[in-house]
Structure formats: structure tokens, C-alpha cells
Amino acid sequence: xxxxxxxxxxxxxxxxxxxxxxxxxxxxxxxxxxxxxxxxxxxxxxxxxxxxxxxxxxxxxxxxxxxxxxxxxxxxxxxxxxxxxxxxxxxxxxxxxxxxxxxxxxxxxxxxxxxxxxxxxxxxxxxxxxxxxxxxxxxxxxxxxxxxxxxxxxxxxxxxxxxxxxxxxxxxxxxxxxxxxxxxxxxxxxxxxxxx
Amino acid sequence: xxxxxxxxxxxxxxxxxxxxxxxxxxxxxxxxxxxxxxxxxxxxxxxxxxxxxxxxxxxxxxxxxxxxxxxxxxxxxxxxxxxxxxxxxxxxxxxxxxxxxxxxxxxxxxxxxxxxxxxxxxxxxxxxxxxxxxxxxxxxxxxxxxxxxxxxxxxxxxxxxxxxxxxxxxxxxxxxxxxxxxxxxxxxxxxxxxxxxxxxxxxxxxxxxxxxxxxxxxxxxxxxxxxxxxxxxxxxxxxxxxxxxxxxxxxxxxxxxxxxxxxxxxxxxxxxxxxxxxxxxxxxxxxxxxxxxxxxxxxxxxxxxxxxxxxxxxxxxxxxxxxxxxx
Numbered sequence: 001x002x003x004x005x006x007x008x009x010x011x012x013x014x015x016x017x018x019x020x021x022x023x024x025x026x027x028x029x030x031x032x033x034x035x036x037x038x039x040x041x042x043x044x045x046x047x048x049x050x051x052x053x054x055x056x057x058x059x060x061x062x063x064x065x066x067x068x069x070x071x072x073x074x075x076x077x078x079x080x081x082x083x084x085x086x087x088x089x090x091x092x093x094x095x096x097x098x099x100x101x102x103x104x105x106x107x108x109x110x111x112x113x114x115x116x117x118x119x120x121x122x123x124x125x126x127x128x129x130x131x132x133x134x135x136x137x138x139x140x141x142x143x144x145x146x147x148x149x150x151x152x153x154x155x156x157x158x159x160x161x162x163x164x165x166x167x168x169x170x171x172x173x174x175x176x177x178x179x180x181x182x183x184x185x186x187x188x189x190x191x192x193x194x195x196x
Numbered sequence: 197x198x199x200x201x202x203x204x205x206x207x208x209x210x211x212x213x214x215x216x217x218x219x220x221x222x223x224x225x226x227x228x229x230x231x232x233x234x235x236x237x238x239x240x241x242x243x244x245x246x247x248x249x250x251x252x253x254x255x256x257x258x259x260x261x262x263x264x265x266x267x268x269x270x271x272x273x274x275x276x277x278x279x280x281x282x283x284x285x286x287x288x289x290x291x292x293x294x295x296x297x298x299x300x301x302x303x304x305x306x307x308x309x310x311x312x313x314x315x316x317x318x319x320x321x322x323x324x325x326x327x328x329x330x331x332x333x334x335x336x337x338x339x340x341x342x343x344x345x346x347x348x349x350x351x352x353x354x355x356x357x358x359x360x361x362x363x364x365x366x367x368x369x370x371x372x373x374x375x376x377x378x379x380x381x382x383x384x385x386x387x388x389x390x391x392x393x394x395x396x397x398x399x400x401x402x403x404x405x406x407x408x409x410x411x412x413x414x415x416x417x418x419x420x421x422x423x424x425x426x427x428x429x430x431x432x433x434x435x436x437x438x439x440x441x442x443x444x445x446x447x448x449x450x451x452x453x454x455x456x457x458x459x460x461x462x463x464x465x466x467x468x469x470x471x472x473x474x475x476x477x478x479x480x481x482x483x484x485x486x487x488x489x490x491x492x493x494x495x496x497x498x499x500x501x502x503x504x505x506x507x508x509x510x511x512x513x514x515x516x517x518x519x520x521x522x523x
Contacts, residue, residue: 028360028362028363028364028375028410029356029357029358029360029362029363029373029376030355030356030357032362032406032407032409033407033409033418034407034418035409035418036409036415036417036418037409037410037415038415038416038417039415089306089368090268090269091258091368092258092259092260092261092471092507092508092509093468093469093507095260095261095266096261096467096468096469096507097468099261099468100467100468104467123269123306123307123309124269124306124307125306125307125309126307129270129271129307132269132270133269136266136267137266159414161366161367161368161411161412161413162367162368164411177414178411178414178416178417179361179411179416180468181419181461181466182461182464182465182466182467183467184461184464
């Protein structure tokens, strides 16, 4: 057998072995499923899924104020119709989403109801850095409240990741918990809520 | 110059051109789904080729959707390493196929988080047709037919073998693939008039629409998603220096324009998607006199200024690679 063939076989075997060991759970993408695999949840129980009730939380804003969920609910000090949480790490896609929310979604609700839009910074690790990112991204004087989720309180509570959008009604019910996508679902949820 | 020596050099130029001027790859941000692979191009005289390369991609900021340059947070250090393994094989005189599999390591440090993850990237399988029968490299243009270029056309299929946002992952730091099949059509034209080579590559890709029932660790109500079409144009020029030993050194300068249209979700455009990117690359390759071993170094640089890209990271990619050609 020539040295070329030996080299070829050795390399092929080694490479196949390496990649076979690297193959994890890739069938989700190779064979995408359209089955709805969400587990059913009991409405009104405490949890992170739509139809469940959000647990109470307290997180500090970029300006050092304490943001307490119950304050914004129907019996709170500053009640609103809904709270929208958007989880950001200030990346290109995140800024695309938050810009879309700011320019397209928020104007539709300025004169209808009272919606509190919140950016949840889950990446910066300090209030000062959250404030710096908020300013750098052009949101310092906007209607957004920016929270520094330094302990990942909200990230864990809502099983969120970058781009997750959560809507909580005045009763504390979670109406939406999914990736931002196009903003269409967010608008529909808020429209439906205000139409009630 | 002796005819045999001249023919040998002609083959060598064809090999260098094929391995250096083949289509460039996309190196996307780890948070946007990196680890894509490029296609390999087999030299005309070769029967097979193994190619190994290591990329290091360093993130220097990003362009916002309007083309404004922006910095990552102070203290951030984002890097991606890729081991690309490729194999090309000649199916017939004018037909070749190849496969490239990347393995990706993400090394991301923000002020509040540090993550080191790794996994298989998206795999590329290609089929290329060579629309020429003989090597077209010439030393002098004596007649019109000497200007005939080497034309390759073909198709690539990107397989979503990487870890995508639609897999069970905690966050974007684990992502090594985009989660979509893509079919690319490619046209590559190159011409060598010793010692210079020029090449142009055009490719257009269409992502296949898919169902999504999971967003990272959460199952969601199923919906359909399709990433936007992708277009890439690369122009390249190179100069080859022959050493006394017939080893060669080839320097290449190339420019790439890459754009991807907006995604649709259940038929609705996602305004935050799509991107544009301009990059300039330089490469240096050494080939031995037997036309078997090729060592490559390259540096791909995206222009660190406003309006040289949109909605995409600004990166430098350093590549070290080796190819072994079976004649």
C-alpha cells in the first residue's frame, strides 16, 4: 500500500471519529418538527409560561431605582395595563428588536392604555455598565425603563435568553413569553389586552 | 524555458489558484450563528484533496442596521476558533465534489459573563462542474484562445449540523450553526497569465423554509421561518513567485461583498434580520515542488468604519491551513 493511501485512510478515520463524537442532538435542525411539544400548564399557577402568574420580583434600574413588579400591577403604586420585558445583550439583533419596538410598537400604544416597556440587560453585570450601554445605544432619554439583571433574577425566573419578550398583564398573568420575532405577536397581545 | 518545466509550473499555478481563490466563507458572530463552512475547489490535475484549516475570528465591534459602527461593551472579549476539515474528490474529468465540516469553539467574555462552548458547525457539500478541459494558465497571450478562462459552476448544500437557536441550548453563546438548509449556486471564473491570476466568484443562496417549535430551551407554538436569500461576490488577484526548487509562494489580495435579505416568520418580514458586509483578505501560500502539500496563511479584515456593513459584527479572521493533494 502506498504512503499516500495510508495517509489518506489514517486521516479519514481520524476525522470521521472526531466528528462522530462531536455530533450531539442535531436532529432538531436536520429534521425540523412542526409538532407542538409544549407541556400543558395550569392557568393561574405561579410560573413563567403564558396563562401562568408571574412571581414577584425586584430588580434595580440603570438609574439606581428599585423596580418592583407589584408596584406596576393593578393594586400597586403606579399601576399599568401591561409590562413588556425585552431581554437584551445590546448585540446587533437585540438593537434591531429594541429599535423596532421603539419605532413601531411603542407609538401604537402611546395614546392607548398605559404600557410599561422594559429593557432587561442580562449581560453587563453592573448597574454602571448597564447605564453605559443604555446611553451608547441611544435609549437614555427614551420611554424604556432599563433594568440591570446582574444576578440573572429575571433571566432565570422567565427561562429567558437573549431576545426573549415577556408580557405581564395588570393582574400578573403572563400573556406572552417567546423570542421577539417580528413584533407582530407582541402587538396582537397588547391589542387584545386593551380591547378587553 | 524547458517545456516539461513549463508544464509543471502550469499545473502548480492551477493548483494554487484553485486552493487560494475558491469562494470565501462567511464567519458570522457566535451570537448570530457562526461556524459556517466554505466549499473546496479541487485542482484540475488532482484526484482528491484533504484540507485542514484553523480560523481564529476576533470581534472588534459591529455595525448597526443603519451602518453605524458600534463598540461591544467595555471589557468584552469575543473570539471564535474553527477547525475546518475538508475533503474534495474528482468524480469525472470535469466533475468534482467536496465536503467541509467545521468544529467551532466560542470564547466569549462580557463584563457579567464568561462562556466557553464548542460544537460542530454547519456542514457544506458541493458539486462543481469545470467548463474547460485543459488547464488554461498561460505565460503569454499569443492567440485569442489563450485568453480562455477556467470557469466552474456548481451548487452547494449547507446542512444544519451545528447547534442553532432552535436546539436545546441555554443561550446564544452555545450557537455554532444557523439551523437552516441552504442551497447555493456558484459561478467561479479565473484566469492566470503567468505570474498573475485574477478570479471572480459569484454565488447566490436560498435558505429552505422550516418549522420551528423550540426557541433555545423553551418549546413554543410552532411557526414557519425562512432566512433571507444570500448573495456573495468575491474578486481576487494573486502573484506567484517560483523558487529555484520549483516550490512556489503565492500572495493573494481579495475583496468580498456579502449580503443576506430579511427573514420571514409565517410570511411576515423580520425587520431586525438581514445583513451586509464588506471584507478585504490577504493570503500567502507555499506549495512544494511535488504539488502535494500546500500551506496557507490568510487574514480577512472587515473595514472598521461606518457604512461598510449593516447588522453584522466587525471582525478579523486569521487562518492557517494545510492541503494535501492526491495526484
